[in-house]
Amino acid sequence: MALTTGPRSLVTQRQVRGMTAAALVLAVLTGVIVWFAGSDDRALDEACGGALAADEVRTVLGDSGMDVTSGTEGTFGGDSSDSGSGGSSGSGNSGGSSLAVRCAVTAEGRGRVGVTIAGAPRPRAEHGTGELYTAVPARDTLPVPIGHGWSGLLATDNARRGDRGDGKATAAVLLDCARGGRSLLITVETTLRGATLDDPATRPSFVSTAIATARRADDRWDCGARLGKPVRGVGLPVNADEYEPLLGATGTCATVPTAARSAVSTARETARARAPREICALGARDGAPRYRLDAYYGPYAEDARAQYTRYGGEGVTPADKPAGRLGRSAYWAGADCPDGARRALYLIRADDADGDARARPDLGYERAALAAFAARSAEDHGCAAPVTP
Template identity: 70%
Template sequence: MALIQRPFTRRRLRALAAVAVALAALAGVILWFAGSEDRALDEACDGVLPVGEVRAVLGDGDMEITNRTEGSFDGAGESERGNSLSVRCEVRSEGTGRLTVTIAGAPRPSAEHGKAELYAAVPSRHTLPVPLGHGWSGLFATDSARLGDGEDGGATTAVLLPCAKGGDSLLITVASVLGRDVTLDNPAGRPGFIRTATATAEAANDHWDCGARLGTPVREVDLPVNEDEYEPLIGAKGTCAGVPTAARSAVSTARETARADAPRETCALGARDGSPRYRLDAYYGPYAEDARAQFTHDYDYENVTPAEKPAGRLGRSAYWAGATCPKGAASALYLIRADDADGDARRSPDLGYERAALKAFATRSAAHHGCAAPSLPGG
């Protein structure tokens, strides 16, 4: 039997609101429909979602909003308890797209380590995330390797707020999937993917009394670095600066990003034709904590992992290094791994080159971030 859709009268809207509040008390999730979006947007993500920026991105049409807040952010970073704050909200607008916002307090309680990802992931499989710059510690990323084809309206922006109280931080991550009319290939449109994240970060900074230093409006940002955007390694000026070439390992090209105050950095090393050889990664703050926690889970068969020792060798072709960072932040983590699947770097690793490349990468990155000289693996 077909259902007859009745209009939303004021009485029905009040009834729906009452039901929504009751469900929120039971499940911690609120689902809002047309007619109450403004109120729902005001309350989404514990009240820190910027309504104006969301409307600017998704338009003024009908929206669906889901919202969940758990745990607390109470400045417990120096204790073993950690910060359990976990906020997630999603805004959907038919025809224009959706925004998924997550806010996490760091560091996480130690009981969470090794169970799942501690923080929202930033895509980095096909492209290299680029730093936000403009005074923000953050990243702009996409997992789409094809830009400008009318189907690249998805991007992730992450903003890290190192709080004034040493060791604590807030990580805000916004995943945007927008309509076909929006493309990352348009420089004028890219900042629109970022404004929601930075505005949410500003509100979160006040709401949870973080006291972090904020950046300025992001009016331009580079595209994430694609797989075919390799250049000669000699002369690299960004995240690959100073990393040596290697004749035996046929390493002579690189994909890199600018080196800024980003909580993650990557240098991808390749052969002359750009085919992958090695990948160097630097992790800071929550990302370093998350990486170590995942090694505990994924490499439990190893005798020692980055979670137990500041430097060492992992598997057949991987080394790690670590560095102590200021203000009570998590120690930085640096990795080099073979990136050529079943190629020569995995079958016959050039261990001497791997250590030299990791040393050059980690030393420069640590110095840029104000961290101590890194602890390096031995031979």
């Protein structure tokens, strides 16, 4: 998903050597702050508005021969962001945080690190113009929580480990700020040549930049969030063939019932942890997909609801009320969360493209599974009891 909040200036460090003072003044006047000069080290240290964890990037990509691009726009604080607190209703108001930061570091032959930092909630004017936040891959594999006290995820879009693209992953860290219902979402896409997610010694490299940048962003924009501990190990995203019996599930599928009519008896799940996205994938005995349960918190809940506002359509949607039914085989629920955060959103949808779950939906089971999933997740996150359909 791309941040779409107005004009951007992404300028390489090589290009900026010829930039004149007049051009710098123009950039500031247009609300875009870009500053590069001198060496790779100087450009790296100033990237992402000075919030990029440069030392971690050097550890991951090496300390020479790097090409740096960076752009910063918008604000996070004062009237612009404080007006977007919006309580916990999830509907928001005309305010919001317009902060949108991007930077990327490429080391030829070694890899690339791309970073986005977005203030949340976004201004309501943006809800109809495009996707609000950088997404984490969550279709073929399930993102795993970073843990260690962080609200974060590690994700990959590689369906099979060992693929040529196995050295690519996305890490996201959400900082819930101390006041005003604001938050910062830091998303880092890392590609490492010759690396693999299968190697537990290498895996922390895919989250280290996100964690360290989150610490710097917390200080840079006076967020005051509760920060986690150092991450020395992280799990693997869950593949499609990693299903287990649903009975006895202890992770994100815990408490979700089985269903004889819908042939639901297996599950793919991740560990229970403080993560802004949670998924429970339900399947038949052989693991064939049946239903998918999703939980969205903070910016991800805001973005999911904004999609219904953006694309419109008939009927009531999650953008309109806390709970209800979507189409032939889907329901949603909502829960108010503490500290003025966006209302959490929970969805159940048929996951077998042309199968029985869509053709002959078991609506009673869908409501029961959603209620169990939402109640467990809301309790883990300290949210109120969900409103269910």
